[in-house]
Amino acid sequence: MKIRTIKRMLQEGFSNTYKNLLMSLASLTMVIASLLIFGVFLMVTVNLFYNYNRIESQFEIVVILKTNAAPLEANDIERKLRTDERVSDYIRVSKEEAFSELEEMLEDTELLKGLTPEFLYESFRIHMKDSNQSKVFVEELSLMPGIQEMEFPRELLDKLGVVFKWMNVGSMFVLALLLLISVSIISNTIKLTVYARRKEIGIMKYIGASDWFIRWPFIIEGMIIGLVGSIASFLLTGYVYSAIENYVNRELVMNGLEILRIKSLDNIGGKILFLYVMIGMIMGAVGSIISVRKHLNV
Amino acid sequence: MIEFTNVTKRYDNGVFGLSDVTFRIEKGEFIFIVGPSGSGKSTLLKLILHEEIPSEGDVFVNGFHIGQMNRREIPYLRRGLGVVFQDFRLLPNKTVYENVSYAMQVVEAQPRDIRRQVPVALALVGLSKKAKAYPGQLSGGEQQRVALARALVNNPSVLLADEPTGNLDPSISWEIMKLLDEINQRGTTVVVATHAKSIVDDMRKRVMSLEYGQIIHDVQKGNYTNED
Numbered sequence: 014m015k016i017r018t019i020k021r022m023l024q025e026g027f028s029n030t031y032k033n034l035l036m037s038l039a040s041l042t043m044v045i046a047s048l049l050i051f052g053v054f055l056m057v058t059v060n061l062f063y064n065y066n067r068i069e070s071q072f073e074i075v076v077i078l079k080t081n082a083a084p085l086e087a088n089d090i091e092r093k094l095r096t097d098e099r100v101s102d103y104i105r106v107s108k109e110e111a112f113s114e115l116e117e118m119l120e121d122t123e124l125l126k127g128l129t130p131e132f133l134y135e136s137f138r139i140h141m142k143d144s145n146q147s148k149v150f151v152e153e154l155s156l157m158p159g160i161q162e163m164e165f166p167r168e169l170l171d172k173l174g175v176v177f178k179w180m181n182v183g184s185m186f187v188l189a190l191l192l193l194i195s196v197s198i199i200s201n202t203i204k205l206t207v208y209a210r211r212k213e214i215g216i217m218k219y220i221g222a223s224d225w226f227i228r229w230p231f232i233i234e235g236m237i238i239g240l241v242g243s244i245a246s247f248l249l250t251g252y253v254y255s256a257i258e259n260y261v262n263r264e265l266v267m268n269g270l271e272i273l274r275i276k277s278l279d280n281i282g283g284k285i286l287f288l289y290v291m292i293g294m295i296m297g298a299v300g301s302i303i304s305v306r307k308h309l310n311v
Numbered sequence: 312m313i314e315f316t317n318v319t320k321r322y323d324n325g326v327f328g329l330s331d332v333t334f335r336i337e338k339g340e341f342i343f344i345v346g347p348s349g350s351g352k353s354t355l356l357k358l359i360l361h362e363e364i365p366s367e368g369d370v371f372v373n374g375f376h377i378g379q380m381n382r383r384e385i386p387y388l389r390r391g392l393g394v395v396f397q398d399f400r401l402l403p404n405k406t407v408y409e410n411v412s413y414a415m416q417v418v419e420a421q422p423r424d425i426r427r428q429v430p431v432a433l434a435l436v437g438l439s440k441k442a443k444a445y446p447g448q449l450s451g452g453e454q455q456r457v458a459l460a461r462a463l464v465n466n467p468s469v470l471l472a473d474e475p476t477g478n479l480d481p482s483i484s485w486e487i488m489k490l491l492d493e494i495n496q497r498g499t500t501v502v503v504a505t506h507a508k509s510i511v512d513d514m515r516k517r518v519m520s521l522e523y524g525q526i527i528h529d530v531q532k533g534n535y536t537n538e539d
Binding site: 015017018021029032212213215216217218219220221222223226 | 360383386387388389390392394400401402404413414416417418419422461465
């Protein structure tokens with residue numbers, strides 16, 4: 014294909030989009046509508062992932078040492094925590110710290126009169142990088158001497174994990190389904206524009222235009238509509254999302270549910286825009302190819 | 312050069328478009344194809360354009376073997392044929408100039424050639440002044456002349472006209488026919504399918520009459536009915 018032909022097809026694509034404004038707007042509306050619904054599910058999925066990880070990372074393993082544990086044993090445990098790569102961070106709570114925490118909790122210090130921190134135990138609070146490794150890690154730790162007991166919410170985490178996994182599978186399925194439906198709706202809308210121009214296609218064939226010469230302007234037209242639609246729905250999604258983000262996060266904090274949070278899109282906005290544009294343009298192009306095909310067999 | 316040898320065209324619903332038709336049209340000829348509706352005129356033109364393919368027999372057009380060629384070759388066959396229809400078939404969104412230049416863009420002609428050739432074609436049909444008008448702003452006769460300019464701009468060796476005057480007044484029809492004759496004088500083979508009896512009789516060209524898909528007359532300098 015010659016350069017000037019490519020240039021012509023671009024011009025043709027743009028001017029057809031404009032000259033068939035009503036049909037272009039119909040397709041555009043479909044692109045925006047599908048991408049908005051797609052966006053809602055995408056955002057739900059993203060936030061499910063995000064909050065699961067948040068919850069997961071906030072669960073801690075608590076290791077309680079025996080009251081009579083030797084300092085050496087405590088140091089051994091701390092060394093393991095410091096060097097093990099699976100550990101994200103940990104806090105060592107000394108007997109004194111535990112005692113002052115207790116004092117704060119009780120308010121009435123009279124009760125503790127005459128007692129020294131010695132009757133309390135030392136403990137570690139541990140955050141894992143990946144909570145899936147907690148189970149193995151806890152088993153390893155339990156072999157070390159000086160440990161009284163360990164607490165970690167394994168069952169809860171496992172249950173939560175299953176729930177999130179299925180929610181995730183479900184939303185992925187809905188996303189895929191939505192994309193499929195969108196492509197078919199859009200190709201049907203484009204089919205209307207192609208149908209309105211089937212005479213034009215027929216004329217092109219009589220003049221001796223090759224199939225690709227006829228197809229390209231339609232594909233470009235579809236891609237332009239996809240591009241404009243995807244940017245518009247991205248802006249719309251972003252605007253509505255940030256409003257929801259501000260409101261819901263404020264409410265969550267006010268109700269003491271800081272563990273949950275709506276993810277900020279600042280870091281992934283570029284990726285989402287890219288995804289939207291790709292989906293929009295591919296939907297437009299595929300829709301055009303499907304729609305023109307039938308009319309090329311003259 | 313167009314050659315039909317024992318060509319039969321049977322449609323899927325069992326109707327015969329043409330049955331066992333054999334004829335030749337030489338380069339530079341002017342031929343009328345006449346006959347009532349359903350006699351096979353349209354089938355004949357569709358076969359030449361590769362819009363239909365023969366059920367039996369062979370059709371050769373400018374060296375292309377209709378029905379035996381690759382789908383990709385079809386555009387190249389059509390580039391050698393100029394076509395004019397009863398309903399003009401212009402692109403309503405394009406100006407007269409664009410309608411004609413479009414035919415050259417399709418064949419990826421040089422922009423320089425396009426700028427030179429389109430005005431020549433428009434001048435030939437007498438529409439230089441309407442270059443910027445849209446088809447909807449033109450009369451039927453003018454639209455048909457645009458269609459002629461478009462058909463001719465790539466210098467096809469054959470011009471096919473399917474009822475070119477079917478939608479036009481008699482006086483306008485004459486103008487179009489004179490144009491076709493002029494085009495023929497310049498060396499283009501002209502094939503005209505028509506109902507216009509008076510025109511056929513006055514032009515004194517080769518006339519091929521079809522009925523029920525068969526050739527009943529094929530006479531040089533003939534009349535529509537060939538009673539003489």
